[in-house]
Amino acid sequence: MARSSPLRVLGWTVGAFVAVLLIAVVVISVTLSPERLRSTLVSRTSEATGLPVRLDEARLSYSPPGIRLRGLEIGANGSTPHATLDSGLLEFDLGPLLSRRLVVRRLELERPDVVLAPSAATATSNSRPREGGGSPPASDLTTVIEQVRVTNGAFRWEAPGDSADFSLEGLDLAARVEIEAGGQVVRTDGDLSLASLNLPALEAWRDTVERMEPRLAFTLQWSGPEGAATFDALRLEASPLLLEAQGALRGMPEAPEIELALAPRTYELSDLLPLIPSGAWPEGRRPRASGPVRLQAQVHGPLGGPTAPAWEADIELQGAQLSMEGFPEALQELNGSIAATADTIRVADLSGRIDGRDVSLAGWVSDPGLPTSRYDVAIRGDADLATWTQTGLLPAGVRLAGDAKLDLTATGVAAEPTTAKLAGEITLANGSYESDELRQPVTELNGRATLHGTDATLSDVSGRIGSSPFRGHGSVTDLLGAPHVSFDGTSSRLDLRELAPPVPAPAAGGTAVGAPTTVNAAAPSSPPLVPPLPVVPTRVHLAVDSLFTEGAVMTGVTMNADLRVDEGDVTAHFARAELATVTLERFDSELTIAGATANGTFRAPRVQAQNAPLTDVTGRFRIDEKSLLQVDDIAGTLWNGHVVGNARVDLADRLDPAFEIESQATGLDANGMLSAMTPARNLLHGSLDLSSSFSGRGATPEQVLAALTGQGNVKATSGRIEATPAVQRAWQALGLSERETIPFRDLVAPFSFRDGRLVTEDLVVHAPDANWSVNGSVGVNGDLDYRATTELSEQLSDEMRRKAGRDLANLLAGSSGRLIVDLRIHGDAKAPKVDLDRTKLAQRIAENAKQNVQKELEKGKDKLLQQLFGSDSAAADTTKAPKLDDALKGLLKRK
Incomplete structure (x- = not known):
């Protein structure tokens, strides 16, 4: 079934009302009864439309001649089509009828309400009076309606299928109509205004349309044989717009098509921009604009179908200014042209300046707003990256600066952004990048990105992070999809401390240097x-x-x-x-x-x-x-x-790092280890086995030594002790000065390290001439504090017994019968002091004497010491220590 346009249906509606009134004129001569007039109008209107008709009242007026109607309804309520009229008035001149010319002085329709659908409208328009009934066609009758006035009218179009319904409300019409050849030719001109236009596609624009208060002035001609309405002049006033157009509607009623051309006109952007609904812009990004813009457009294509007519619009910017909330710099001196259609937007050489820098845009977008939308755009220009920092588009804490030059093209499908094809270059000069995630900004940033397809090549990249310069080159593949970055770089100096994010300082009361060490207990103060x-x-x-x-x-x-x-x-x-x-x-x-x-x-x-x-x-x-x-x-x-x-x-x-170390070593060179780790250089030769555990903290040798603690065991076999100054003095005290070394079979020593000192506990040396037991420590500064107990070999012990007598020499004997001498080694390791340990010697003599000849020794203790050590004073009292020391040296000095 062919569809009619809304304008055709509206014409049918007006014609129906006119027909009703014309029929009323015919029947004037038959009857003057209002009821007879009402029933006749109902019958003839129903016959003409094929729809049920209700009319509350119909009256004739004679001066001037006319008909008044009230309460007219065509079609059943709730069905389509359907029309109602609160009241209507038709006034005409009878005189011109003699010359077959009907002149209607006034046609008024109060609150007409029409509901139509394309199929129903077409069926109704094709209805014909019954055979033999009604008036004969008046093909040669000319009708002139001098004044048509419609007040507060309403019209609703119920579109079929997926097409959108629309409605007009508050429609006011004032027009003049001339009808010839029985309605085959109609000429009309007038003004039309409406309070509301309800169209789903324009829902977001409803407030804008109503605020514009559109008013249409028109001059048109209808040709029935051609099924065409020609618009000689259309003038739409919708503040601040003023649109003038010419065109035609053709192919009615079966296949209506529109052809409308909008005359070019120049507008002020500051007047047009407020017409766009605020919801069309992102939050906080509403634009502002000024300057002239020239518009022209045309519409053509079928009406009433599932697709809208095609349209084209040309927009020419002439030195416009454009800015947006959140952007510190405006786009100035904007010139160029934009050609838009229902399915394509083309931009030709749109150019302007941002912050005094040139920028241009060209290209096209097809099917804008749809998943099938495609694009091919090119952008060229210079940009100050500091401007983008002030827009709020960058992540929080990120700041950019520098000069960027762009020469890019992009093609692709809007719904598939990862497949976009890029080409061109981006060049950065003297740029910088600051972020709260970096301790130092990236400065002096230069480089070039060459885009090709979905990939990019990075070249001549250089910059500096604090005191760290760098340069290099690289690439990015699948830039917009799943990118993969490759970079080759060099740097003469790179300080990772300047790259790491800032970290809060450690909490007060942290572990002090020298305090007990616990790994992983320190508050983090590093990234x-x-x-x-x-x-x-x-x-x-x-x-x-x-x-x-x-x-x-x-x-x-x-x-x-x-x-x-x-x-x-x-x-x-x-x-x-x-x-x-x-x-x-x-x-x-x-x-x-x-x-x-x-x-x-x-x-x-x-x-x-x-x-x-x-x-x-x-x-x-x-x-x-x-x-x-x-x-x-x-x-x-x-x-x-x-x-x-x-x-x-x-x-x-x-x-202030903390550490714990456990180690085991075998076959160490004893002299190498002692020379490196202690002041005792060239003292001990042999093979060492060592097990130890240490802990401490600090980043410098001084901090480590101050906090270092540890313990372990050392064992040496088949070695020798060299004649260092300390050993030479010990030998001299024992009468062994002519020996250059002391060979030993084994050496065992537990040790510990604390408070900056290496502590030896029960170091035991087994040598041919003597067995040594040493306890004490040496500081990292070379300070010695050792006490040594020397058990002489059988040979040396016998020599001392022969010298002093067995009984006297046995006062220094241990449980094995060998003589034992106690020494104290102290002072600086480079110039050590070795003394007899007078206190321990006196204690040893006293203990042995007590066990052997306790009573005799108590009676003649002084004499015994004098005979034994050759001194004038034999007192064992510790207050006589210097003389005892001399006596011991005399005893131990070999002849």
Whole structure:
């Protein structure tokens, strides 16, 4: 079934009312009764429309001649079509009828309400009077309606299928109508206004349309044979718009088509922009505009179908200004043209200036707003990145600056942004990047990004982070989809302390240097040891001359990293690394990062840990999310022996790390170890086995020594003690000065380290001439404080018995019968002092004497000492210590 346009149906409605009134004129001569007039009008209108008709009242008027109607209803209530009329008036001249010309002085319709659907309207328009009934066609009758007035009318179009309904309310019409050839030709002109236009597509614009108070002035002509209405002039006044157009409606009623051309006109942007609903703009981004804009448009295509007619519009900007809330700089001197249709927007050389910098846009967008929308746009220009910092579009805490030059094109489908194809270049000069996540801004940033398809090539990249310069090149693949970054860079100096995010200072009352050490107990004052993985897969090759971290300096660094979103693999080589008190040379490491943890292995041909020179060192390590470094299976060569161990280092505070170390060593060179770790150089030769555990904290040797504690055991076999100044003085006290070394079979010594001193407990040396037992300590400053007990061999003991007599010499004998002498070694290790331990010697003599000849010794103690040691004073009282010392030296001096 063919569909009619709303205008055709509206014409039918007006014609129906006119027909009713014309029929009434015909029947005037038949009857003057109002009831007869009403029934006749109802019958003839129903016959003409094929619909039920109700009319409350119909009356004739004679001066001037006319008909008044009240309460007219055509069609059943709730059905389609349906029309109602509160009241109507038709006044006409009878005289012109003689010349077959009907002149209607006035046609008034009060509150007409019409509801139509295309199929019903077409069926009604095709209805014909019954055979033999009604008036004959008046093809040669000319009708002129001098004044048509419609007040507060309403019209609703019920569209079929997926087409949208629409309605007009508050319609007022004032027009003149001329009808010829029985309605085949109609000419009309007049004014039309409406209070409300309800169309789903314009729902967001409802308030705007009503505020504009649209009023239409028209001049049109209808040609029945052609089924066409020609608009000689249409003038729409909708403040601030004034639109003038010409066109036609053709193909009515079966297939109506519209053709309408809008005359070009220049408007002021500041007047047009407020017409756009506020909801069309993002929150806080409402634009402001000024300047002239020239518009022209045309509409053409079928009406009443499932698709809207086609339209084209040309917009020409002539030096306009455009700004937006949140953007500090306006787009100025905007010139160019935009061609828009229902399915395409084309921009040709749209150019302007932002902050004095040129920018231009060109290209097209098809099917805007639909999933099938495609685009091909090009943007060129210069930009100050500092402007974007002030827009609020960047993440919180991010600030940009610098000069960017863009020359880009983009093509693709709006619904598939990851498949967009890009081409062109972005060049950055003297840029900077600041973020609350960085301790130092990135400055002097330069580079160029060349875009091709979905990939980008980065070249000539350079910049500086604090005191750390860098340069390099790279690439990004699948830029808008699942990007993968690759970067090759170099730096003469890279300070990781300037890259890490700021961290709050540790809480007051932290552990002081020298206090008991607990690994992982310090409040963190450094960033995590394992940096976060990137948000996109990244491959990095980095060569750095000098790399700095908190408490570490590394030189000759080469690093390769393959980082994914959830894990990453890193290999690194350092020509030299200084980590707190440890120095590594040609250090290599491989590690796997997972979240905030890392696991890996390392190897280094040479490691200097304090004074311990290790070689061929290997091990494995783990770093947890709290920056606790666990190093296991450490193995290496140390002082010609083999050492293994484990370590735990808490690096949560890189300025005050805490550590625990456990180690076992076999076959160490005794002189090498003592010379490196103590002031006792060239003292002990032999092979040492060592087990120890140490803990401490600090980032410098001084801090480590102040806080270091530990304990262990040392055992040496088949060695010798060299004639150092301390040993020579001990030998002299024992009468062994002619010996250059003291060979021994074994040496066993538990030891500990605390308060900056190496403490020896029950060090035992088994030698041919004597067995030694030593207790005491040596400080890191070389301060000695030892007490030695020497048990002479049988040979030396016998010589002393022959010299002083057996009974007297036995006063120095131990349980084995060998003579025992006590010494005190003190002073500086470079110039030690060795004295007889007078107190212990006197105690020993007194104890032996008490056991053997207690009574005799008590009676003649002074005489005994004089005979034994050759002194004038034999008193054993400690107050006579100097003379006792001389006596002991006389006894022990060999002849």
